[in-house]
Amino acid sequence: MQTSEERQRNRWLQRLRLDGPLLCGLLALAAISAVTVFSASGQDWAMTERQLIRIGLAFVVMLAVAQVPLDTIQRFSLPIFSAGVVLLLGVLLFGESSKGAQRWLNLGIVTIQPSELMKLAVPMAIAWFISQQPLPARKRRLAAAFLLLMIPTLMIANQPDLGTSLLIASSGIFVVFLAGISWRLIAFFAVLVGSFVPILWSFLMRDYQRQRVLTFLDPERDPLGAGYQIIQSKIAIGSGGIEGKGWLQGTQSQLEFLPERHTDFIFSVYSEEFGLLGVILLLVVYGFVVVRGMQIAMRAQRVYQKLLAGSLTLTFFIYVLVNIGMVSGLLPVVGVPLPLISYGGTSMVTLMAGFGLLMAIATNKRLVMHS
Amino acid sequence: MIKRRAPIRDHQAEAALFASRSIVALVVVIAVFAGLLFNMYHLQVLQHEQYQTRSNDNRIKVVPLAPNRGLIYDRRGRILAENRPVLSLEIIPERVPDLADTLRRLTELLELTEQQLAQFEENRRRERRFDQVSVLERLTEQQAARFAVRQHEFPGVSIEARLIRHYPHGEALTHALGYVAKINRNDVQRLRANQQDANYAATRTIGKLGIERFYEEQLHGNVGSQQIEVDIRGRAVRTLSVQPPIPGQDLILELDLELQQYVYDLLGDMRGSIILMDPRDGAIRAMVSKPSFDPNWFVQGISNEQYRSLLNSRHSPLLNRSTQGGYPPASTIKPHLAVLALEQGIITPQSKIWDPGWFEIKGVDHRYRDWLSWGHGWVDVDTAIVESCDTFYYDIALQMGIDTISEHMMQYGFGELTGIDIHEEAAAVMPTRGWKRARFNQPWYAGETVSIGIGQSYWTSTPIQLAVATATLINRGVRPVPRLLRSISDGHVELPAVVEQKPPVVIKNQANWDVAIRAMNRVVSSIKGTAHRAFNGASFTSGGKTGTAQVRSIAQGETYNAEEIEEQYRDNAMYMGYAPAVNPEIIIMIAVENAGGGGSVAAPLARQILDYYFALEAAHANL
Numbered sequence: 001m002q003t004s005e006e007r008q009r010n011r012w013l014q015r016l017r018l019d020g021p022l023l024c025g026l027l028a029l030a031a032i033s034a035v036t037v038f039s040a041s042g043q044d045w046a047m048t049e050r051q052l053i054r055i056g057l058a059f060v061v062m063l064a065v066a067q068v069p070l071d072t073i074q075r076f077s078l079p080i081f082s083a084g085v086v087l088l089l090g091v092l093l094f095g096e097s098s099k100g101a102q103r104w105l106n107l108g109i110v111t112i113q114p115s116e117l118m119k120l121a122v123p124m125a126i127a128w129f130i131s132q133q134p135l136p137a138r139k140r141r142l143a144a145a146f147l148l149l150m151i152p153t154l155m156i157a158n159q160p161d162l163g164t165s166l167l168i169a170s171s172g173i174f175v176v177f178l179a180g181i182s183w184r185l186i187a188f189f190a191v192l193v194g195s196f197v198p199i200l201w202s203f204l205m206r207d208y209q210r211q212r213v214l215t216f217l218d219p220e221r222d223p224l225g226a227g228y229q230i231i232q233s234k235i236a237i238g239s240g241g242i243e244g245k246g247w248l249q250g251t252q253s254q255l256e257f258l259p260e261r262h263t264d265f266i267f268s269v270y271s272e273e274f275g276l277l278g279v280i281l282l283l284v285v286y287g288f289v290v291v292r293g294m295q296i297a298m299r300a301q302r303v304y305q306k307l308l309a310g311s312l313t314l315t316f317f318i319y320v321l322v323n324i325g326m327v328s329g330l331l332p333v334v335g336v337p338l339p340l341i342s343y344g345g346t347s348m349v350t351l352m353a354g355f356g357l358l359m360a361i362a363t364n365k366r367l368v369m370h371s
Numbered sequence: 372m373i374k375r376r377a378p379i380r381d382h383q384a385e386a387a388l389f390a391s392r393s394i395v396a397l398v399v400v401i402a403v404f405a406g407l408l409f410n411m412y413h414l415q416v417l418q419h420e421q422y423q424t425r426s427n428d429n430r431i432k433v434v435p436l437a438p439n440r441g442l443i444y445d446r447r448g449r450i451l452a453e454n455r456p457v458l459s460l461e462i463i464p465e466r467v468p469d470l471a472d473t474l475r476r477l478t479e480l481l482e483l484t485e486q487q488l489a490q491f492e493e494n495r496r497r498e499r500r501f502d503q504v505s506v507l508e509r510l511t512e513q514q515a516a517r518f519a520v521r522q523h524e525f526p527g528v529s530i531e532a533r534l535i536r537h538y539p540h541g542e543a544l545t546h547a548l549g550y551v552a553k554i555n556r557n558d559v560q561r562l563r564a565n566q567q568d569a570n571y572a573a574t575r576t577i578g579k580l581g582i583e584r585f586y587e588e589q590l591h592g593n594v595g596s597q598q599i600e601v602d603i604r605g606r607a608v609r610t611l612s613v614q615p616p617i618p619g620q621d622l623i624l625e626l627d628l629e630l631q632q633y634v635y636d637l638l639g640d641m642r643g644s645i646i647l648m649d650p651r652d653g654a655i656r657a658m659v660s661k662p663s664f665d666p667n668w669f670v671q672g673i674s675n676e677q678y679r680s681l682l683n684s685r686h687s688p689l690l691n692r693s694t695q696g697g698y699p700p701a702s703t704i705k706p707h708l709a710v711l712a713l714e715q716g717i718i719t720p721q722s723k724i725w726d727p728g729w730f731e732i733k734g735v736d737h738r739y740r741d742w743l744s745w746g747h748g749w750v751d752v753d754t755a756i757v758e759s760c761d762t763f764y765y766d767i768a769l770q771m772g773i774d775t776i777s778e779h780m781m782q783y784g785f786g787e788l789t790g791i792d793i794h795e796e797a798a799a800v801m802p803t804r805g806w807k808r809a810r811f812n813q814p815w816y817a818g819e820t821v822s823i824g825i826g827q828s829y830w831t832s833t834p835i836q837l838a839v840a841t842a843t844l845i846n847r848g849v850r851p852v853p854r855l856l857r858s859i860s861d862g863h864v865e866l867p868a869v870v871e872q873k874p875p876v877v878i879k880n881q882a883n884w885d886v887a888i889r890a891m892n893r894v895v896s897s898i899k900g901t902a903h904r905a906f907n908g909a910s911f912t913s914g915g916k917t918g919t920a921q922v923r924s925i926a927q928g929e930t931y932n933a934e935e936i937e938e939q940y941r942d943n944a945m946y947m948g949y950a951p952a953v954n955p956e957i958i959i960m961i962a963v964e965n966a967g968g969g970g971s972v973a974a975p976l977a978r979q980i981l982d983y984y985f986a987l988e989a990a991h992a993n994l
């Protein structure tokens with residue numbers, strides 16, 4: 001009975017091309033998001049409602065993407081990437097500025113943010129490019145893939161949007177890593193990057209950027225300026241303790257000492273109100289999603305699918321790492337939201353589209369197995 | 372690794388490679404999660420207490436609560452200094468994004484004047500901490516309503532209900548009562564030195580003059596505090612705990628408001644001082660100094676312009692003439708010198724001298740004139756007081772010498788502070804040889820001793836000193852300390868002020884007091900007395916002594932403008948009196964500048980005031 005019911009349910013999920021465990025993980029994160037945004041917004045129902053609508057929309061997008069045949073996706077990988085690069089060029093030339101960065105492109109009917117598109121287009125294109133040949137990829141192809149990756153990365157870094165360019169670069173690098181780049185080369189690049197740091201510091205960085213790094217290393221040196229956010233964030237997290245101050249009871253967030261509390265610093269609100277126990281729960285959910293994503297990647301049949309699924313999953317992990325590392329003072333503040341939790345639509349839709357691709361890959365494989 | 376040239380796919384090898392890479396990735400992922408978790412453990416468990424404290428520091432502010440200042444009443448319970456609630460427009464400059472713009476818009480909205488804006492800048496400069504600075508101390512209801520509607524457009528600006536000091540009787544009591552004004556840098560330093568700065572954390576004004584200054588400690592009270600939870604903008608979210616302030620104590624003064632007001636009005640445009648004091652305990656019933664000024668100006672924050680006009684006025688309204696004005700005592704001290712001459716054995720009650728209308732030191736070709744140019748004829752000590760014969764005193768002063776006179780007159784309090792309970796007091800000058808040497812590097816001349824005999828030369832005294840000296844004489848040596856304070860009340864218990872005395876004037880022959888006192892009574896009662904005409908037909912008995920001081924300069928040695936020279940040379944009119952003649956209960960001391968003679972100007976004033984005084988006493992006794 002149970003097995004048949006389970007099978008029936010699986011069949012139902014299968015028809016929708018959804019992966020049950022992954023869906024559970026995502027729904028758990030959506031629930032945490034709604035609860036935390038309500039608190040972080042100062043118990044603003046309107047904002048919470050908007051967030052819930054966005055979450056719903058993002059799940060619809062995921063469902064829609066999951067329906068696209070994988071062959072089509074694979075075939076359109078490079079064209080989409082190329083179109084993305086053209087759009088980035090458009091941003092560079094005709095883009096609209098907001099908050100000191102030029103990220104938006106007005107196409108007359110809609111305003112779009114091409115860098116969001118590239119978050120998916122880059123792993124797709126690199127995965128496509130490398131999967132043209134069997135693994136492990138050859139050095140020349142890896143080098144070519146690397147060059148391909150650098151184009152959008154540098155264009156986005158130039159906007160400037162350091163956070164996004166970092167995420168895009170890592171999505172490409174993960175493809176290269178999963179494609180079997182030799183450990184020797186990895187070591188070589190590590191040394192190269194390491195030796196580049198002093199050059200970067202003394203010749204390429206501007207003074208304000210150096211200040212930002214120094215402030216990151218010691219936030220207390222500028223407690224009212226750049227260090228303010230991180231100090232307040234650490235106070236919020238630390239004062240939460242093991243059990244937290246309770247939902248809606250976080251003084252750092254409710255009394256607005258914490259800046260950007262419903263967006264980039266929402267993790268601090270969560271930690272303050274739910275404490276270490278809540279943090280453990282959240283990291284378990286994130287870990288579950290990542291493990292499940294890698295599982296899907298390993299079970300995928302085609303190299304393209306493996307590389308794409310792996311890259312999307314690991315990039316999602318990077319999101320988590322950068323955001324939590326940033327708000328808890330381990331990494332510099334670069335403006336990366338906490339994936340699927342932070343208030344805001346654009347990145348959530350892109351992320352869920354990525355999970356749509358993962359869903360497609362997961363269900364595609366089973367289809368083959370069962371048939 | 373094996374390099375394969377042909378693109379032949381080995382699916383299993385590819386899957387194995389990908390799997391191994393995935394496993395590596397997962398291990399890294401788990402390690403990183405562990406690292407993040409450890410960092411969270413570090414923050415939330417190991418450093419929890421530190422961050423807990425800092426979180427509380429963020430949200431909990433201890434706000435000091437100002438105690439209400441004690442009220443001041445007159446001896447019959449009428450209020451002299453009160454606290455009035457006002458709506459005040461306050462700015463916290465640090466919280467205003469664009470101060471210049473905010474002020475411009477406020478000016479538009481509330482029709483602020485140039486002067487008010489200048490005052491704000493002044494207040495801002497004076498404000499000792501980063502604190503609220505008042506823009507408008509007293510908002511009208513209209514202004515308050517107009518602002519309230521648009522408050523949201525003015526971050527950092529708010530309307531606060533405050534209590535401000537108000538002196539309902541204005542100018543009449545200024546020099547006695549004093550005033551409070553904004554705490555300035557000097558006050559802060561003094562408070563800090565006395566470790567009182569915490570107690571003044573919420574207080575904006577402090578007593579600057581008179582009673583308000585002298586009894587600051589009693590009037591102020593103790594600061595309270597409240598713990599409030601604030602948000603990032605410092606707005607109070609809720610109150611966590613309150614420690615209420617302890618209000619200051621109320622003061623009840625010996626002053627009689629009606630009497631004070633009457634005396635003040637009576638003086639009109641004249642300059643000078645009038646004091647009424649109970650000789651038995653030094654209680655001051657009225658103490659007027661004219662010209663005066665409105666103390667309320669200082670409470671609201673006086674403009675520089677206003678202050679300068681007070682400071683530079685040639686009539687020195689800021690000076691408390693009663694306690695700081697140095698007047699030549701003139702003939703008012705003749706009874707004291709008479710007692711001294713009797714004690715010294717220079718004269719007896721019966722001994723007489725011949726007054727031809729002038730006095731000459733033997734061998735010196737200079738005549739010291741009597742005010743009666745044809746002379747008083749044969750004069751004994753009684754006549755010398757009743758008719759105020761100068762020649763008699765020239766003679767005895769010269770015989771006693773400056774050393775004896777100074778030494779004994781100091782026992783009456785000349786040349787030293789009386790100890791009245793306000794800080795604005797001058798010692799004036801009871802000259803000695805040493806004083807003159809130090810002051811002018813000159814020896815003392817005998818001719819100067821002659822002038823000392825009629826209370827002139829270098830001898831100056833404050834009206835309060837003269838009042839005390841008079842009291843000491845009619846008390847037969849008992850010297851009271853003048854006192855404005857009657858009692859202190861905390862609302863439940865009324866604590867009477869301490870009645871003090873200075874060391875008494877001791878003489879060998881008590882009858883010598885009677886000689887002087889009898890003569891002073893006869894100044895009023897004798898047909899020949901200098902105050903007889905003024906007190907003719909009075910309903911009460913009294914005694915006194917007139918004085919007419921020739922002045923070369925006014926009270927504090929300020930010089931007059933050239934066009935004022937004539938007025939400057941007019942005499943100061945003095946009168947010191949007491950009533951009733953037997954067992955006196957009131958002393959009156961009058962010094963009016965450049966007004967004329969003591970008998971013609973000061974004595975009639977004394978008569979009017981004493982008439983009023985006894986009528987008032989009778990009226991209150993009947994109640």
